[in-house]
Amino acid sequence: MRARPGEYFLQGNEACVEGAIVAGVRFFAGYPITPSTEIAEGLARRLTGTDEVFLQMEDEIACISAVIGASWGGVKSMTATSGPGFSLMQEAIGYAAMSETPVVIVNVMRGGPSTGQPTRASQGDVMQTKWGSHGDYQVIAFAPASVQEMFDLTVEAFNYAEKYRVPAFLLSDAEVGHMRGPLTIPDKIRIVNRKEKGIKRSDEAYDISDELVHPFPVFGKGHKTMITGMTHAEDSRIEPEDPKIHQELVKRLSQKVLMNRKDINKWEVMCPGSKTMVVSYGAASLGAMEVASQDDRIGLLRLKTIWPFPEEPVAEIASHCDRMLVCEMNLGQLYGDIKRVALEAGCRKVELLSKIGGDPPTPSEVRHKLHEMGAI
């Protein structure tokens, strides 16, 4: 049963659980892994109805596979994991993209590579989220920076996964997942339901054309659905040798996400018009948020959607500022794209404050870097 509207004080991972339930999750499969385990534990307590399933699988490959299977059974389904488990899921994530299966994958990022820092925060999986499986495809990924956003963006991840029939990601980290803070659950929350084959209703999922996102044929309804990860024609016929069918399919899989960036991209700007703008997301933006709130020479573009890459807001902000500082908790993963777009838009200098090891950049570290750049 979903939490009542009101004020709460929760952990980030607990807020994710509440968001998933509000969004309508009916199936969760997970495998214990720090620092995401509280999400599985929370859903194990909550998904107890006769139409709800919590499942602990034998490994993360099984989790994502079961989640995709459940989605074809017609229910909203999700899994939650961290770095090593996320790596195991990659092949099936490509399958979800190819078969156009709506699924939500929460990755509470920790330091890698390999076992790395199980209890410490990182943003090391940003590029893996985009490029982790083989082949060309596009995904949708959100980066929460607070307990509230763990809730809000979990709901959005479900909404966009369902609307565009893609794997959607909540890219959290050990810092945001384990922080405790206030959560407001509003009375009205926007929920998007799947565009099901054979059912027509006034729903946000229907403002996308059927050519771009095909209505979803739920199993067991007589559709004689054939779902495959192989290259297939519109009628699901396997055609792995036909270049044209492959081109049409793979391009559409990308375009349905890229062409709808305006709908998917979410961001927040502090002090727009500042000559120096920090660009950041998730826990890495916490220090810069404090700096921007205290120093009107410094602005902040905080990205809530990181995939598809928010070209337009970055270009817009870059065209009105002299320099940019990108703050990330990795060695510069989104930096390359931000720099490309910002320089093209006329920004003269784009620098990187990269911090790994587990702690987000502090306000004084951000100030120090801005001082080095001559911004303050």
Place this chain on the structure above:
Amino acid sequence: MELFDFYRKDRWPHVFCPGCGNGTVMNCFYRAFNDLGLPLDRTAFVGGIGCSSRIPLYINSDALHTTHGRAIAFATGLKLASPELKVVVFTGDGDLGAIGGNHFINGCRRNLDMTVICINNNIYGMTGGQASITTPHDFLSTTTPSGNKEYPFDLAEIAVAAGANYVARWTTRQVHELTKSIKTALQKKGFAFVEIVSQCPINFGRRNKMPDPTQLLDWFKESSVRRDKARTAAVDHVDLNLAGQITVGEFVDRNRESYEELIGVVKHG
């Protein structure tokens, strides 16, 4: 229901080689399914990757053709999301026992209501004849050019030990027994596993002095020993070559509560 109401004629010709045992299994499966009068639109078919895993795509119902080795995991999610659906998995020795071995044993242990049909042709057929986890000791394949030094898995015994409710093994030579076991498996509540030792004349027989499918079928006939008569050979009977026998029959038939009964999932809205 006619054969081509059950199978999709529009997908013919199929990808299977002449003499492949998949056709025999498909025929037996159709007969079992049809005799029971099960509703096709209420049955979903799941496959992994490999020759046998292609069978779901030829059946005139919902089919989920998944990633290599994960068919049981996908089927687990599908079944729990739609408990009213009958879920049937088609898989092979490599898909089920090698890359998917973890999902196989845990599927048996979880005892979720599904029927798993494993066509064990003792080889990776689709990729051209590499040794699999059921290739008999000393047999030749493209990756064991001087004979297989490993010993094979006994998939049926693993399923018994791991907790499946129903386990049977036959070869493509015993079509009546096989059809009967598929019927039992389809009616069984819980995890039902039917292993079929099948011929791959092109990629297994050809390299092992049995290029004609009938040679393989004769070999199956000569090697098959009913399980009730084979108990004393338990140590060796996993190995087709050393023991000279394929243990066939029903391995277990029990009624542990299925997983979805235990967690109380009834239906989804």
